[in-house]
Amino acid sequence: MSVWDGFKDAALGRSLVERIAERLDALGATERQPVRLMEVCGGHTHSIFRYGLATVLPPALEFLHGPGCPVCVLPMGRIDDCVAIAEDPRVIFTTFGDAMRVPGSRKSLMQAKADGADIRMVYSPLDALALARRNPDREVVFFGLGFETTMPSTALTVLRAEAEGIANFSLFSQHVTIIPTLKAVLDTPGLTVDGFIGPGHVSMVIGLRPYRFIAETYRKPFVVAGFEPVDVLQSVWMLLGRIAEGRPVIENQYGRVVPEDGNQRARAAMDAVFEERERCEWRGLGSIDRSGVRIRDRYARFDAERRFSVGGAVVADPQACQCGEVLTGTLKPWQCRLFGNGCSPETPVGALMVSSEGACAAWYQYGGARRGAA
Amino acid sequence: MCLGIPGRITAITDPGAMLATVDVSGIRRTVDVQCVAEPGRPLDDLIGRWALVHVGFAMALVDEEEARATLALLETLGEAEAERDAMRLTADLDRGEAA
Numbered sequence: 001m002s003v004w005d006g007f008k009d010a011a012l013g014r015s016l017v018e019r020i021a022e023r024l025d026a027l028g029a030t031e032r033q034p035v036r037l038m039e040v041c042g043g044h045t046h047s048i049f050r051y052g053l054a055t056v057l058p059p060a061l062e063f064l065h066g067p068g069c070p071v072c073v074l075p076m077g078r079i080d081d082c083v084a085i086a087e088d089p090r091v092i093f094t095t096f097g098d099a100m101r102v103p104g105s106r107k108s109l110m111q112a113k114a115d116g117a118d119i120r121m122v123y124s125p126l127d128a129l130a131l132a133r134r135n136p137d138r139e140v141v142f143f144g145l146g147f148e149t150t151m152p153s154t155a156l157t158v159l160r161a162e163a164e165g166i167a168n169f170s171l172f173s174q175h176v177t178i179i180p181t182l183k184a185v186l187d188t189p190g191l192t193v194d195g196f197i198g199p200g201h202v203s204m205v206i207g208l209r210p211y212r213f214i215a216e217t218y219r220k221p222f223v224v225a226g227f228e229p230v231d232v233l234q235s236v237w238m239l240l241g242r243i244a245e246g247r248p249v250i251e252n253q254y255g256r257v258v259p260e261d262g263n264q265r266a267r268a269a270m271d272a273v274f275e276e277r278e279r280c281e282w283r284g285l286g287s288i289d290r291s292g293v294r295i296r297d298r299y300a301r302f303d304a305e306r307r308f309s310v311g312g313a314v315v316a317d318p319q320a321c322q323c324g325e326v327l328t329g330t331l332k333p334w335q336c337r338l339f340g341n342g343c344s345p346e347t348p349v350g351a352l353m354v355s356s357e358g359a360c361a362a363w364y365q366y367g368g369a370r371r372g373a374a
Numbered sequence: 375m376c377l378g379i380p381g382r383i384t385a386i387t388d389p390g391a392m393l394a395t396v397d398v399s400g401i402r403r404t405v406d407v408q409c410v411a412e413p414g415r416p417l418d419d420l421i422g423r424w425a426l427v428h429v430g431f432a433m434a435l436v437d438e439e440e441a442r443a444t445l446a447l448l449e450t451l452g453e454a455e456a457e458r459d460a461m462r463l464t465a466d467l468d469r470g471e472a473a
Binding site: 149 | 467
């Protein structure tokens with residue numbers, strides 16, 4: 001089976017690969033001195049692996065798999081707090097299924113559920129609100145995680161809970177924001193990134209304006225991309241063009257979904273409900289200033305962190321874990337000492353192995369035979 | 375969760391609460407449509423439109439061709455089935471809400 005079989009338009013894919021190769025040649029990029037592009041979003045990571053893009057592109061191009069999978073950057077201390085809340089017998093703890101297997105220092109939510117905690121997987125925060133209406137004698141807590149893609153949904157759910165006067169619903173916010181995260185990547189010593197494949201659905205919410213500093217201050221090109229393999233290839237081609245011209249700009253390859261100004265209503269809801277946290281812990285990356293959000297005082301009664309006394313302790317990543325080096329692209333997933341050696345999608349040690357959008361899980365699933373290629 | 379899934383808006387179930395029924399590959403689900411409501415236009419104008427749905431919220435209107443291409447992509451990535459599973463898992467809750 002050819003890599004191209006999965007393409008909706010294989011001819012376009014092939015032609016883009018040829019044109020990318022020409023631009024790489026013109027730039028003088030080589031396998032030893034490749035152009036390094038970071039895809040920020042885990043959705044792109046998944047697509048790149050699933051379609052084997054690294055194998056069809058010349059080795060003079062290197063993808064760095066960025067920190068944009070919210071499940072993969074969940075620190076153990078926050079999972080511990082969730083488990084502690086969930087173990088309160090008054091509580092029905094609700095979460096997206098993705099978070100169930102992320103290890104905490106004591107146990108994952110999955111293990112806590114097996115041990116008797118009332119933990120329920122939901123599709124939407126609206127399901128958690130429905131549970132709260134139906135169970136007025138219980139405390140229903142929703143575990144809100146994700147970047148600006150999912151942040152509006154939890155903000156709007158809090159606003160709905162307030163409008164309806166639902167008193168037994170609260171939110172545990174582990175939402176993170178993309179801009180401080182990108183700044184942290186750009187400020188990482190020793191990390192060279194020549195350009196960014198920008199997140200599609202975060203940008204659908206926040207628009208393009210917030211990224212301007214990347215071009216203006218850091219002089220890097222940034223292309224917001226769709227998730228089809230040809231979208232990714234076209235974005236790579238665009239980025240190489242800007243690199244060749246020495247003209248860093250913020251561009252939108254995914255205009256069919258991403259409006260220039262984002263989604264006003266979603267942004268307004270996020271602004272109403274959330275405010276910056278001074279510090280936010282990330283698995284593998286440590287603390288990143290102002291990269292997380294918490295619930296504003298006005299909505300304090302919907303804040304699970306205030307309703308339940310949680311430890312809030314910072315728990316160090318497992319010592320053997322090298323998630324941080326993988327997240328910043330200094331190690332390939334398979335170069336981690338735990339990769340396939342105690343850490344696998346079935347028994348993840350690091351969160352990059354938990355989600356199919358994590359670089360390690362994607363590599364494990366699709367990349368085994370392609371070690372030399374990317 | 376992050377990639378969302380396209381669905382077709384088939385009915386406005388509660389205009390005051392801005393809730394609609396969306397058909398996602400044959401699964402019907404109540405979805406919040408306030409982020410795609412067009413100011414000054416009746417919500418009924420959304421009926422028949424395709425939207426990208428993230429965790430129960432319509433976040434962007436897309437054309438049918440884009441919706442179908444995205445569905446095909448999500449099938450390949452295995453994400454479409456995961457989304458449908460999550461929707462099925464809470465179908466009881468959702469029906470309770472719609473009723």
